[in-house]
Amino acid sequence: MKKMTKTFGVVAASAALALGCAMPAFAADSLTVGVGADNNVTGTDADGASGSTVVNLYGVDSSKQIKAVIPIDMTVSAPKTGGALTCPTPGAYKITNQSSDVDIKLTKAQAKANTDGQWQISTSTLTADSLDTTYKKIQLILAPQTDEFGVSAATLTLTGAEDTLTNFDSHTIAADGGELGIELSGSASPKSGTQFDDSVSEKAAQITYTIAKA
Numbered sequence: 001m002k003k004m005t006k007t008f009g010v011v012a013a014s015a016a017l018a019l020g021c022a023m024p025a026f027a028a029d030s031l032t033v034g035v036g037a038d039n040n041v042t043g044t045d046a047d048g049a050s051g052s053t054v055v056n057l058y059g060v061d062s063s064k065q066i067k068a069v070i071p072i073d074m075t076v077s078a079p080k081t082g083g084a085l086t087c088p089t090p091g092a093y094k095i096t097n098q099s100s101d102v103d104i105k106l107t108k109a110q111a112k113a114n115t116d117g118q119w120q121i122s123t124s125t126l127t128a129d130s131l132d133t134t135y136k137k138i139q140l141i142l143a144p145q146t147d148e149f150g151v152s153a154a155t156l157t158l159t160g161a162e163d164t165l166t167n168f169d170s171h172t173i174a175a176d177g178g179e180l181g182i183e184l185s186g187s188a189s190p191k192s193g194t195q196f197d198d199s200v201s202e203k204a205a206q207i208t209y210t211i212a213k214a
Contacts, residue, residue: 067098068173068211074184080196081128082189085138090145090181095211097173106168106180108210111140111158114203118191121160121205126189136196138188138204144171145181155185158207172214 071094076087087093097104113119120135130137143155144167154167173180188204190196 065099066102066104066211066213067100068104069096069098070094070209075201076184078188078196079128080190080198082131082196083127083187085184085186085188087184087186090151090183092181093184094145094179094181095173095209097175097178099175101175103175103178103214104173104211105171105214106144106165106173106209107212108162108164109142109156109158110162110208111160111205112208113138113160113205117202117204119204121158122187122189123157123159126187128189131189131192133192136188136190136204139186140205140207141185142167143183143185144168145183146171151181151183155183157186162210 074088074093076085078085095106111121113121118135120132120137122137122139124130124139126137126139140158141155142158142165144152146152152167152171156163156165156167171180172178188196
């Protein structure tokens with residue numbers, strides 16, 4: 001899990017997807033803290049030396065601070081020849097709001113394929129009969145968990161561009177530990193003439209989320 005903190009209204013976070021098959025990584029800014037060094041602490045063996053530290057403090061308006069936790073990666077699987085993904089349950093793949101006074105929501109998501117591994121994002125259902133000669137492909141579909149047992153029927157297929165998560169609009173994540181499970185589904189296909197390796201996972205894609213004050 002990775003913690004993210006930012007003192008603005010919107011934060012981008014991402015998580016990595018491996019096929020073996022891993023899923024979403026986050027980019028986050030944090031509060032400005034730091035130290036300065038005193039390079040002039042000197043003395044003699046007989047007298048010793050002394051130095052001091054000044055502690056500076058500034059206030060933070062907690063009503064403007066977003067702090068959330070999301071899994072940094074996830075492993076999913078697909079048939080070696082291609083087909084539907086098997087993914088963790090929404091209860092396992094979730095975002096937790098650790099802000100003290102701010103309710104948050106997911107507003108956007110962008111899937112980026114691991115092009116170094118010859119992956120490509122697809123918006124179509126992938127099967128063993130839809131193999132490409134150049135790329136391995138992965139289709140990623142997101143839906144919010146509505147309660148402990150249900151998942152919303154309103155799904156959204158990621159296009160590879162920055163997609164607006166209209167199906168998450170009404171799903172506020174409450175401050176002080178509120179959670180939202182995310183159902184990930186989709187499909188994947190290997191390159192033509194190959195199969196997915198069933199002995200090791202590989203990074204397929206990364207999903208970057210935009211989180212904003214609700």
